[in-house]
Amino acid sequence: MSEVRKMQQRIGLAPGGKTGDVLAQEIIQRFPQGVTVTKATLNRFYAQVDKGMLLKLANFMKEHQDFEHVTSVGGVDWLAEKKMQVVYHITSYANKVTAELVVDLPRDKPEVDSITPLWGGANWHERETWDMFGIVFIGHPKLERLLNPDGTEVFPFRKDFVSGRRV
Amino acid sequence: MDLRLAPNAIGMTSVEFMAWSTDLMEQLAKYTGIKKAVDKLTAPIWSWAIRNATVPLHFGIACCALEMAAASGPRFDAERLGMIYRSSPRQTEVLLVNGWVTAKLRPDLRRLYEQMAEPRWVVAMGECAISGGPWYDSHNTVQGVDTMMPVDVYIPGCPPRPEAMIDGFMKLHIKITKEMKGTFLDE
Numbered sequence: 133m134s135e136v137r138k139m140q141q142r143i144g145l146a147p148g149g150k151t152g153d154v155l156a157q158e159i160i161q162r163f164p165q166g167v168t169v170t171k172a173t174l175n176r177f178y179a180q181v182d183k184g185m186l187l188k189l190a191n192f193m194k195e196h197q198d199f200e201h202v203t204s205v206g207g208v209d210w211l212a213e214k215k216m217q218v219v220y221h222i223t224s225y226a227n228k229v230t231a232e233l234v235v236d237l238p239r240d241k242p243e244v245d246s247i248t249p250l251w252g253g254a255n256w257h258e259r260e261t262w263d264m265f266g267i268v269f270i271g272h273p274k275l276e277r278l279l280n281p282d283g284t285e286v287f288p289f290r291k292d293f294v295s296g297r298r299v
Numbered sequence: 300m301d302l303r304l305a306p307n308a309i310g311m312t313s314v315e316f317m318a319w320s321t322d323l324m325e326q327l328a329k330y331t332g333i334k335k336a337v338d339k340l341t342a343p344i345w346s347w348a349i350r351n352a353t354v355p356l357h358f359g360i361a362c363c364a365l366e367m368a369a370a371s372g373p374r375f376d377a378e379r380l381g382m383i384y385r386s387s388p389r390q391t392e393v394l395l396v397n398g399w400v401t402a403k404l405r406p407d408l409r410r411l412y413e414q415m416a417e418p419r420w421v422v423a424m425g426e427c428a429i430s431g432g433p434w435y436d437s438h439n440t441v442q443g444v445d446t447m448m449p450v451d452v453y454i455p456g457c458p459p460r461p462e463a464m465i466d467g468f469m470k471l472h473i474k475i476t477k478e479m480k481g482t483f484l485d486e
Binding site for chain 2: 280286293297
């Protein structure tokens with residue numbers, strides 16, 4: 133039995149499945165520019181994605197790499213660096229791999245393409261990220277307040293938000 | 300009451316006659332002391348009946364709802380004191396607010412309170428319902444349920460034990476007994 137197959141068995145992978153580093157290699161070959169794979173292990177890989185490449189990469193991952201499921205979408209606010217990040221965790225049940233994609237956005241205009249048309253599960257995650265961080269997801273079917281009541285004018289998870297009694 | 304209308308009673312419509320005679324009866328009962336006497340006799344019965352059926356609304360918001368569930372379990376058995384949970388606000392008399400109230404929940408909770416029939420009481424259970432608790436400076440938490448409705452009993456604790464909750468209801472019983480509300484001929 134080959135070494136790769138042993139490792140595949142260790143994480144319980146089906147014979148046709150691919151490990152995380154194989155998937156990362158495929159992505160590196162397919163997207164030489166715009167996508168930087170920072171780390172790849174057996175069941176995870178981490179990538180830094182340009183804003184414009186996100187939808188193409190997501191399409192490729194969905195169509196050719198069996199990523200079926202968006203586990204979470206979240207935001208990070210970097211006040212000093214004047215940028216915002218959106219972090220996607222996308223999972224493949226077939227390959228047992230979770231991919232973490234990070235997209236950098238300028239803080240004064242945080243806009244990124246929505247992946248809800250590809251994976252419906254991202255709908256409320258993106259809505260909540262907009263609700264809390266004010267990151268606009270272009271193409272989202274219903275970008276409205278989710279946890280805060282309608283008419284809230286602040287984005288509470290931003291670092292320059294001053295907490296205090298409001299209600 | 301206008302007794303001068305008595306000769307015209309035969310010519311009244313039924314609605315007019317009912318209004319006139321009802322008014323006559325009520326004012327008679329009120330000014331001759333009948334209402335006072337009947338209230339004195341029946342008020343203890345009413346208050347006994349009311350305090351034995353302090354039915355709380357089954358509306359668990361946060362972790363205090365677990366204490367509420369424990370209180371209705373076999374160990375504490377709050378049901379023997381009349382605390383049987385009902386799911387419809389029309390059937391309940393006590394609004395037991397057990398947990399933080401977010402800004403999004405506030406209109407719905409106020410609506411539940413308004414849907415309950417009189418006589419009704421509000422019990423604020425736990426720090427969150429009393430003053431906001433750990434979320435005292437939160438952007439999205441109502442700082443105490445008494446900012447939006449009158450509260451009768453506060454049960455402190457985070458969360459209060461089931462005994463504390465039952466004790467709060469005993470305080471409510473004392474309050475109901477003290478009020479001793481007579482309702483003879485009241486709307």
